[in-house]
Amino acid sequence: MTGQKAFDRAAGGAAGMKKLFPGKPRIAVGLATCGIAVGGQRVYDRLKEIIGKTGAGICLTKTGCIGYCREEPLVNIAIPGQPLVILHRVTEEDAEGIVGAVRKGTVPHEKALCRVPSWDHMTGTVITYGTGFDEIPLYAEIPFFKHQKKVILRNAGFINPEDIEEYLAVGGYAAAEQALTRMDPESIISEVEKSGLRGRGGAGFPTGTKWRITKDAPGKEKYIICNADEGDPGAYMNRNEMESDPHMLIEGMIIGAYAMGAKEGLIYIRAEYPLAIKRLRLAIDQARSCGFLGKNIFAVDEGRACGLHGKNIFGTGFDFDIRIATGAGAFVCGESTALVASIEGRTGRPHPRPPRLTDPGGGLWGIPSDLNNVETWCNIPVIIRNGSGWYAKIGAEKNTGTKVFSLVGKVDRVGLVEVPLGTTLDTIVFDIGNGGGGGKKVKAVQTGGPSGGCIPVRLFDTPVNYESLNEVGSIMGSGGIVVMDEDTDMVDIARYFINFATGESCGKCVPCREGLRHTLILLNRIMAGKGSAKDLETLALLADTIKNTSLCGLGQSAPNPVLTTLAYFREEYDALVKP
Amino acid sequence: MIPKETVIEPAEQPKKQVTVSINGNPCRADEGENILTIADREKIPIPHLCFEPSLEPYGACRLCMVGLVRHGKTSMETACTLRAKEGLTILTDTPEIVKYRSVLFELYLAQTPKSTVIKEMAARYGVTKTRFLRRVDTDDPLGGSCVLCGLCVRVCNELMGAGAINFINRGPYTVVNTPYAEPSRDCLGCGACAAICPTHAVRIEDLDGERVLHSWSETKVPLARCEACGKYFAPAALEKSVLSRIEPPLRDDLAGLCPVCRAKKLAKKEILAATGGDLNHA
Numbered sequence: 001m002t003g004q005k006a007f008d009r010a011a012g013g014a015a016g017m018k019k020l021f022p023g024k025p026r027i028a029v030g031l032a033t034c035g036i037a038v039g040g041q042r043v044y045d046r047l048k049e050i051i052g053k054t055g056a057g058i059c060l061t062k063t064g065c066i067g068y069c070r071e072e073p074l075v076n077i078a079i080p081g082q083p084l085v086i087l088h089r090v091t092e093e094d095a096e097g098i099v100g101a102v103r104k105g106t107v108p109h110e111k112a113l114c115r116v117p118s119w120d121h122m123t124g125t126v127i128t129y130g131t132g133f134d135e136i137p138l139y140a141e142i143p144f145f146k147h148q149k150k151v152i153l154r155n156a157g158f159i160n161p162e163d164i165e166e167y168l169a170v171g172g173y174a175a176a177e178q179a180l181t182r183m184d185p186e187s188i189i190s191e192v193e194k195s196g197l198r199g200r201g202g203a204g205f206p207t208g209t210k211w212r213i214t215k216d217a218p219g220k221e222k223y224i225i226c227n228a229d230e231g232d233p234g235a236y237m238n239r240n241e242m243e244s245d246p247h248m249l250i251e252g253m254i255i256g257a258y259a260m261g262a263k264e265g266l267i268y269i270r271a272e273y274p275l276a277i278k279r280l281r282l283a284i285d286q287a288r289s290c291g292f293l294g295k296n297i298f299a300v301d302e303g304r305a306c307g308l309h310g311k312n313i314f315g316t317g318f319d320f321d322i323r324i325a326t327g328a329g330a331f332v333c334g335e336s337t338a339l340v341a342s343i344e345g346r347t348g349r350p351h352p353r354p355p356r357l358t359d360p361g362g363g364l365w366g367i368p369s370d371l372n373n374v375e376t377w378c379n380i381p382v383i384i385r386n387g388s389g390w391y392a393k394i395g396a397e398k399n400t401g402t403k404v405f406s407l408v409g410k411v412d413r414v415g416l417v418e419v420p421l422g423t424t425l426d427t428i429v430f431d432i433g434n435g436g437g438g439g440k441k442v443k444a445v446q447t448g449g450p451s452g453g454c455i456p457v458r459l460f461d462t463p464v465n466y467e468s469l470n471e472v473g474s475i476m477g478s479g480g481i482v483v484m485d486e487d488t489d490m491v492d493i494a495r496y497f498i499n500f501a502t503g504e505s506c507g508k509c510v511p512c513r514e515g516l517r518h519t520l521i522l523l524n525r526i527m528a529g530k531g532s533a534k535d536l537e538t539l540a541l542l543a544d545t546i547k548n549t550s551l552c553g554l555g556q557s558a559p560n561p562v563l564t565t566l567a568y569f570r571e572e573y574d575a576l577v578k579p
Numbered sequence: 580m581i582p583k584e585t586v587i588e589p590a591e592q593p594k595k596q597v598t599v600s601i602n603g604n605p606c607r608a609d610e611g612e613n614i615l616t617i618a619d620r621e622k623i624p625i626p627h628l629c630f631e632p633s634l635e636p637y638g639a640c641r642l643c644m645v646g647l648v649r650h651g652k653t654s655m656e657t658a659c660t661l662r663a664k665e666g667l668t669i670l671t672d673t674p675e676i677v678k679y680r681s682v683l684f685e686l687y688l689a690q691t692p693k694s695t696v697i698k699e700m701a702a703r704y705g706v707t708k709t710r711f712l713r714r715v716d717t718d719d720p721l722g723g724s725c726v727l728c729g730l731c732v733r734v735c736n737e738l739m740g741a742g743a744i745n746f747i748n749r750g751p752y753t754v755v756n757t758p759y760a761e762p763s764r765d766c767l768g769c770g771a772c773a774a775i776c777p778t779h780a781v782r783i784e785d786l787d788g789e790r791v792l793h794s795w796s797e798t799k800v801p802l803a804r805c806e807a808c809g810k811y812f813a814p815a816a817l818e819k820s821v822l823s824r825i826e827p828p829l830r831d832d833l834a835g836l837c838p839v840c841r842a843k844k845l846a847k848k849e850i851l852a853a854t855g856g857d858l859n860h861a
Contacts, residue, residue: 330749349746351637507749507750507751507753509641510641510687513750513753514687514689514711515682518689521712538710541682545682549641549679
């Protein structure tokens with residue numbers, strides 16, 4: 001609010017640091033949706049009960065998810081002067097042992113996954129926990145972690161996502177403050193352009209270019225929108241980003257709003273993500289109360305700048321606020337024009353582009369709008385804080401930065417994996433994922449969800465970047481990697497994804513609505529052993545037609561699973577059909 | 580929030596004339612005019628189902644796909660959404676277009692096996708058979724002829740402002756009908772949906788002082804009776820809606836009369852005025 005006492009970011013950070021290091025042991029339970037699903041909440045409740053009963057001098061809190069889904073529930077223990085120890089596969093029964101050990105100044109070693117002596121939060125803050133517990137493996141020695149580079153997930157699993165002060169303690173909102181008080185919109189956009197950041201929703205459009213188009217679009221008003229309609233089966237990167245570090249998204253949007261001159265931002269999020277919605281709402285409220293959102297945000301007080309959401313952010317005379325719009329979980333609403341239709345209260349059906357969202361008349365309520373994926377926004381604070389030069393060194397040429405993937409399916413180590421772009425599928429599936437679950441042989445991966453394709457194991461030297469994945473017939477997509485092993489029937493996989501896409505087609509254009517229906521009928525016939533070689537020809541022609549004639553990205557990419565399995569696993573189709 | 584209406588449109592200026600090439604024929608056109616309209620004018624056949632000049636291009640039927648030649652490469656675009664620019668080069672019958680268009684026609688033939696319009700249109704483009712399973716729905720209020728082009732929905736919502744019908748469900752389960760498939764209270768009975776339907780799928784009938792919209796959940800709309808001749812001539816709600824847009828002196832002349840009696844009344848009035856009150860002047 002105008003005239004409010006400016007919030008002191010440094011003081012907030014100091015308060016947050018006291019929460020991270022309360023001067024007594026701190027136990028943090030990983031409570032993102034994934035952790036809760038496997039009993040994290042019960043572990044938390046039990047720990048709370050025991051600590052309450054024994055009156056032990058232990059601080060209990062919650063944190064997000066570090067991404068090692070297979071080993072959940074995960075619990076962090078930070079004993080002053082000792083490294084942070086991550087416990088894995090913790091159950092309620094372990095709670096008593098944990099509290100008992102911690103009271104004695106140690107940890108239950110049989111439950112320990114690894115230790116973290118210090119952690120770089122990538123925003124100028126390196127937290128040193130301490131030394132000791134040498135018999136527990138180091139974080140960097142764990143195969144699942146050692147090939148990863150945590151830039152987006154730098155805070156996930158370390159800080160309490162429901163507490164803005166902990167985010168401030170690890171360098172949070174420093175980038176927004178820097179952008180709003182010491183940079184002009186032009187230099188921010190130029191930094192984003194130079195960083196080489198490309199859209200993380202899957203299409204890979206250069207973010208800086210999109211921002212510039214929006215900024216230069218006619219009209220004083222602009223909207224910025226965050227696409228949090230993550231709907232690919234098996235993909236949950238954005239969910240964890242929002243649940244584990246919601247302020248990172250908000251900070252990215254504040255910077256983008258200032259750069260593009262938007263006073264209002266919207267987060268379009270699917271209703272199936274209740275915890276993410278809850279944490280985002282809480283984070284937005286906290287940011288408002290700190291003056292980071294609202295009027296005159298980041299208000300300068302006696303030379304110190306520091307408000308965040310709301311009006312006049314950082315005392316710059318700049319007003320910005322964020323609202324949340326929930327969708328009813330339609331896959332097609334991830335398509336930009338359908339997403340805008342959905343926010344406006346119309347049926348989520350795409351329309352032909354142009355007009356694009358950035359065009360006058362094409363955006364939300366007809367106003368030029370910038371739409372970026374959650375993870376794209378999450379990249380912004382670290383780019384501003386560390387500079388485009390630093391960022392551009394990560395990853396590969398024209399594919400800079402890191403990307404979070406959800407490595408799921410029949411893989412041994414299931415989890416969220418963050419690697420520099422250009423990392424090969426080999427590294428992701430074998431070095432990080434340890435190959436097939438139960439010792440089975442890996443056969444293929446599906447990248448990009450129902451819009452992507454199946455890539456056979458012989459092409460696993462393919463670097464994961466936008467262009468290389470397109471060359472092998474798949475797409476980057478938002479980051480789902482579904483692993484298939486020797487037992488997986490590839491025709492059935494194609495049928496599964498076509499079934500999904502058929503149900504999610506909006507029904508507007510013929511190739512997608514009718515074509516996918518007939519693709520499914522053909523696949524069912526082939527699977528039932530009633531197909532002929534002629535059906536395979538028809539299937540290929542139909543898939544090709546849908547890809548080339550559909551109105552929007554859903555239809556244009558929906559046949560990819562059929563086209564790639566036909567190209568790489570033709571023998572499985574041939575075995576099913578009569579000659 | 581700013582409603583869409585307030586978006587400032589650039590002032591109307593005389594349209595720049597451009598030349599586009601369609602199948603090698605130079606065609607003069609207004610800049611920004613859509614290619615489908617130009618081709619229609621030049622009698623170059625491009626099939627289409629969802630286009631109507633008084634509505635925004637919709638791009639759903641995908642039949643008007645043409646090849647756009649740029650830098651030696653041909654990409655596919657829908658002619659209804661492609662705008663004329665100087666030097667644009669269009670091909671309507673490349674082998675690629677023919678291939679995909681034929682598959683689309685096969686999909687239509689399977690979707691609307693009963694529609695003679697679709698059969699004839701497909702046949703004009705050399706497609707007489709479909710490899711796909713034909714849809715059979717004996718209860719379809721649109722008689723197995725609806726191609727879901729959306730023209731009826733758009734004309735009802737965007738031109739008539741009635742909003743009586745819309746799409747229901749999504750994907751392959753999409754149908755057009757009234758909300759909850761109940762008789763509509765918003766329907767004016769104007770019949771624009773039936774008039775615009777490219778496959779004549781909408782069934783409307785005038786019976787005993789009522790217009791019955793069989794396809795729209797048997798919605799019944801009362802008809803207005805002509806005060807002069809006693810014939811039913813238009814849905815009462817539609818008459819009211821039309822009259823509300825006309826200024827009083829003329830409105831009073833037109834109210835309550837069928838087109839024939841209306842013409843008689845106006846003609847009589849004109850003659851009286853011109854002859855100073857003598858109807859038998861001639």
